[in-house]
Amino acid sequence: MYDSLVPPRRGVTGAEPAMPTVDEPPREAGAPRAAEPPQDRLAAVAAGREVEAEVHDSVLAEPPVLEVDRFNLWYGAKQALHRITMPVPLNKVTALVGPSGCGKSTLLRSVNRLNDLVQSVRITGDMRINGDSIYDPRMDVIELRKRMGMVFQKPNPFPMSIYENVVYSLRIDGETNRAVLDEVCERSLRGAALWDEVKDRLQESALGMSGGQQQRLCIARAIAAEPEVLLLDEPCSALDPIATGKIEDLIQELRGQYSVLMVTHNMQQASRSSDYTAFMYLGRLIEYGATTDIFTKPVLRETEAYVTGRFG
Amino acid sequence: MNSDRPARRIRSGHATLTAHGEPWVWLTAASLAIAIAMIVGLLVFIAFRGLSTFWPVPLERLTLADGRAVLGEVTDREAAVTATSQAVGHPARRLVRTGDFDGTGNHYEWIDDTAITETSRPEWATVVERVEAGRLHGVPKRMLHGTEVVAEGPEAVWAAYLKEHDAVRTRALRAQRIDKRDRGELQRRLRAARLAVVQAGLDAGPASERAVAAEARERALAEEIAILDVALDEETARLRGANDGWAIEFETPSGGVAAVPLDGIVRAWQPNRLALGESLSLYFSRWGEFLVDDPREANSAGGVFPAIWGTVTMTLIMALFVAPFGVLAALYLREYAGRGPITTAVRVAINNLAGVPSIVYGAFGLGFFCYVLGAGIDDLFFKASLVADGQPTFGTGGLLWASLTLALLTLPVVIVATEEALSAVPNSMREGSYACGAGKWQTIRRIVLPRALPGIMTGLILAMARGAGEVAPLMLVGVKKLALDLPVDGTFPFIHPEREFMHLAYLIYDVGFQSPNSQAARPMVFTITFLLVAIIALLNVAAIWLRSRLRRRFVAQQF
Numbered sequence: 110m111y112d113s114l115v116p117p118r119r120g121v122t123g124a125e126p127a128m129p130t131v132d133e134p135p136r137e138a139g140a141p142r143a144a145e146p147p148q149d150r151l152a153a154v155a156a157g158r159e160v161e162a163e164v165h166d167s168v169l170a171e172p173p174v175l176e177v178d179r180f181n182l183w184y185g186a187k188q189a190l191h192r193i194t195m196p197v198p199l200n201k202v203t204a205l206v207g208p209s210g211c212g213k214s215t216l217l218r219s220v221n222r223l224n225d226l227v228q229s230v231r232i233t234g235d236m237r238i239n240g241d242s243i244y245d246p247r248m249d250v251i252e253l254r255k256r257m258g259m260v261f262q263k264p265n266p267f268p269m270s271i272y273e274n275v276v277y278s279l280r281i282d283g284e285t286n287r288a289v290l291d292e293v294c295e296r297s298l299r300g301a302a303l304w305d306e307v308k309d310r311l312q313e314s315a316l317g318m319s320g321g322q323q324q325r326l327c328i329a330r331a332i333a334a335e336p337e338v339l340l341l342d343e344p345c346s347a348l349d350p351i352a353t354g355k356i357e358d359l360i361q362e363l364r365g366q367y368s369v370l371m372v373t374h375n376m377q378q379a380s381r382s383s384d385y386t387a388f389m390y391l392g393r394l395i396e397y398g399a400t401t402d403i404f405t406k407p408v409l410r411e412t413e414a415y416v417t418g419r420f421g
Numbered sequence: 422m423n424s425d426r427p428a429r430r431i432r433s434g435h436a437t438l439t440a441h442g443e444p445w446v447w448l449t450a451a452s453l454a455i456a457i458a459m460i461v462g463l464l465v466f467i468a469f470r471g472l473s474t475f476w477p478v479p480l481e482r483l484t485l486a487d488g489r490a491v492l493g494e495v496t497d498r499e500a501a502v503t504a505t506s507q508a509v510g511h512p513a514r515r516l517v518r519t520g521d522f523d524g525t526g527n528h529y530e531w532i533d534d535t536a537i538t539e540t541s542r543p544e545w546a547t548v549v550e551r552v553e554a555g556r557l558h559g560v561p562k563r564m565l566h567g568t569e570v571v572a573e574g575p576e577a578v579w580a581a582y583l584k585e586h587d588a589v590r591t592r593a594l595r596a597q598r599i600d601k602r603d604r605g606e607l608q609r610r611l612r613a614a615r616l617a618v619v620q621a622g623l624d625a626g627p628a629s630e631r632a633v634a635a636e637a638r639e640r641a642l643a644e645e646i647a648i649l650d651v652a653l654d655e656e657t658a659r660l661r662g663a664n665d666g667w668a669i670e671f672e673t674p675s676g677g678v679a680a681v682p683l684d685g686i687v688r689a690w691q692p693n694r695l696a697l698g699e700s701l702s703l704y705f706s707r708w709g710e711f712l713v714d715d716p717r718e719a720n721s722a723g724g725v726f727p728a729i730w731g732t733v734t735m736t737l738i739m740a741l742f743v744a745p746f747g748v749l750a751a752l753y754l755r756e757y758a759g760r761g762p763i764t765t766a767v768r769v770a771i772n773n774l775a776g777v778p779s780i781v782y783g784a785f786g787l788g789f790f791c792y793v794l795g796a797g798i799d800d801l802f803f804k805a806s807l808v809a810d811g812q813p814t815f816g817t818g819g820l821l822w823a824s825l826t827l828a829l830l831t832l833p834v835v836i837v838a839t840e841e842a843l844s845a846v847p848n849s850m851r852e853g854s855y856a857c858g859a860g861k862w863q864t865i866r867r868i869v870l871p872r873a874l875p876g877i878m879t880g881l882i883l884a885m886a887r888g889a890g891e892v893a894p895l896m897l898v899g900v901k902k903l904a905l906d907l908p909v910d911g912t913f914p915f916i917h918p919e920r921e922f923m924h925l926a927y928l929i930y931d932v933g934f935q936s937p938n939s940q941a942a943r944p945m946v947f948t949i950t951f952l953l954v955a956i957i958a959l960l961n962v963a964a965i966w967l968r969s970r971l972r973r974r975f976v977a978q979q980f
Contacts, residue, residue, distance in 0.1 A: 265847070269871070
């Protein structure tokens with residue numbers, strides 16, 4: 110399949126291939142562009158050319174909680190994200206899809222600046238959470254991360270009791286009031302649909318739980334601090350179908366209360382759980398719109414090819 | 422399809438064997454079996470030799486062809502090597518512990534089987550463990566009190582011995598205690614007063630008010646102590662007077678008579694008459710003495726308590742020093758330091774430090790801790806002692822410097838083990854913590870350290886095992902052949918980290934190879950070795966127990 114993605118050789122004459130025109134006349138969303146063969150944009154991306162993202166108006170109409178603004182990221186000399194510009198709507202679930210290595214997780218980890226931990230990372234552009242610049246040099250990264258919650262691919266409960274896991278973010282803030290901690294613990298575990306399963310063994314080690322329970326515990330931990338954005342990095346990839354179903358139900362319940370930005374490899378999951386879907390390819394945003402539009406009537410054939418499983 | 426195409430050819434039986442890998446199973450299994458056999462063999466050998474030292478062995482009376490007779494424990498036998506060697510004078514022979522040091526100057530004697538005309542086990546043959554000059558083997562003849570004969574004949578003497586010995590021995594020990602402890606205490610007070618005078622002279626000038634006052638105090642103390650001394654003299658004289666004259670005469674195998682003062686007998690037993698229960702009680706009483714008493718007779722008899730104390734204390738203090746330093750250093754190296762050539766160089770250097778011969782650390786400890794740091798401390802705080810009698814306090818080997826030296830020696834072990842433990846903590850846990858808004862130190866303290874603790878403990882166990890068994894550096898920085906003053910006692914300020922101490926591992930070397938009568942001390946070598954192994958095992962078991970508790974708490978199975 111990837112054979113078709115091999116970039117065309119540049120002409121020996123040295124003439125640059127024509128850039129795609131940026132100032133195309135606005136078209137109606139949902140009408141696939143018939144003029145281009147489906148893989149052209151992807152080939153152009155693979156060749157390293159600029160490709161304008163196709164962002165639907167429905168996304169732009171929503172009030173954003175997070176705005177990614179012309180964001181570029183390099184690992185050493187290798188550029189992993191190219192001029193990503195996308196708003197993430199408030200209190201909606203937004204899914205990031207795309208083939209492996211397309212930069213979904215990198216984008217997600219850039220939101221709470223976990224990429225700062227990687228020495229060779231360099232960025233340009235900015236992101237804003239509720240209007241505050243994330244990459245402002247004056248921004249305290251510790252305070253920033255407290256405004257977001259994150260759940261990782263593999264459940265990563267801490268080596269302590271279930272209770273302490275949930276209230277971890279309060280503990281590091283120095284909260285010692287038992288009543289507050291108890292209240293947050295119960296609310297978060299209820300929010301993560303875990304309370305009934307673990308309410309009798311809160312003081313037991315979290316490492317003794319099943320994988321699905323551990324992942325829901327991680328979600329409880331992430332929502333304990335009332336985050337402005339919840340970042341989910343393939344939260345179900347290490348779980349069996351039953352546990353996955355429970356997590357998806359949970360995401361449905363979180364819908365409307367939290368702004369969720371979720372990376373997933375599972376097209377069904379994206380279509381079931383999310384309000385908006387962004388398709389990324391090789392570090393570039395290709396198309397971004399309401400989930401129903403992306404899955405039923407995408408603007409680009411490339412998007413259709415990907416979401417229907419014809420490549421990737 | 423070609424039907425007569427040959428089936429896949431098997432090249433040789435050889436290839437199959439290699440594929441199945443049977444020889445490798447044998448080879449690896451055999452290596453493990455040999456390793457286990459060596460370790461178990463070592464432990465069994467040491468345990469057997471060490472545990473049998475105190476078991477009472479029958480005394481045999483051997484009458485020799487030349488008319489001599491010896492009474493002793495047969496400790497070893499040697500078969501004639503060949504007929505030829507027998508002809509040239511190497512017949513089968515046995516090693517006898519004669520206990521006749523007074524007569525022959527030897528504790529042991531090889532006796533040819535051909536020279537023995539008669540063997541017997543006299544019922545009343547007695548082993549007498551004396552305070553001085555080792556053992557005596559003989560048959561009790563008379564018990565004397567002054568010129569009066571209290572009892573005569575083995576049975577009566579033995580009964581009288583059992584009746585009188587305890588009281589006499591108690592009095593002797595009390596007198597000894599007064600001499601050693603009470604008089605020692607007086608001497609220490611006197612010395613402290615004298616040092617105060619010197620110190621006052623150093624601080625304020627020899628003719629100053631302070632110096633004069635200190636001198637007056639010293640004189641007053643000297644007078645007071647002189648009075649106390651007289652009282653002690655009277656007390657010891659009374660105790661020793663009560664013991665005077667009590668003695669037992671033993672008939673030695675050669676027919677002579679040896680008189681032993683009763684207060685010079687530590688214990689006596691008659692191995693040929695002992696029932697099993699009595700043997701056991703004797704065995705454990707000797708073990709008890711070994712574990713809680715001070716050594717006698719150039720460490721070849723008595724107990725090893727100061728050495729046990731020194732070994733355990735030094736190991737624990739060492740662990741106390743090395744654990745925080747090692748863990749903090751490893752934390753920086755693994756968690757904070759950037760990846761780069763300098764970090765790599767430091768890591769390689771630390772690994773290399775683990776391979777430096779231990780005596781090098783000893784030389785460093787002596788040269789730096791004792792001669793630089795210690796001398797500096799002496800100069801600042803203990804100058805009086807230096808000036809008054811040229812005696813360094815911290816400027817010489819001692820428990821503190823020995824512990825520090827060993828802490829330095831074991832530091833690489835702890836750092837390397839801690840680094841491994843830290844790198845084994847999954848990165849996902851760190852990221853999870855950061856994502857919750859935790860800072861680096863919060864993450865380390867709450868997530869990384871608890872999770873790595875069992876691994877860190879493993880490193881500490883290894884370090885303690887290595888440190889407890891180290892001898893070479895200790896010889897330079899504070900271990901002594903004999904140091905009865907423990908570094909913790911009832912004398913102000915109660916903890917004396919500058920004192921020299923005894924150590925089991927050094928004691929093995931000293932007793933076995935530096936003792937004036939190493940042959941008599943040889944059984945002790947194995948007993949001390951066994952004890953050292955047991956103590957290290959005990960320390961390790963305690964640490965492993967602690968680690969398994971931590972592991973249960975922090976590192977349950979994933980999924």
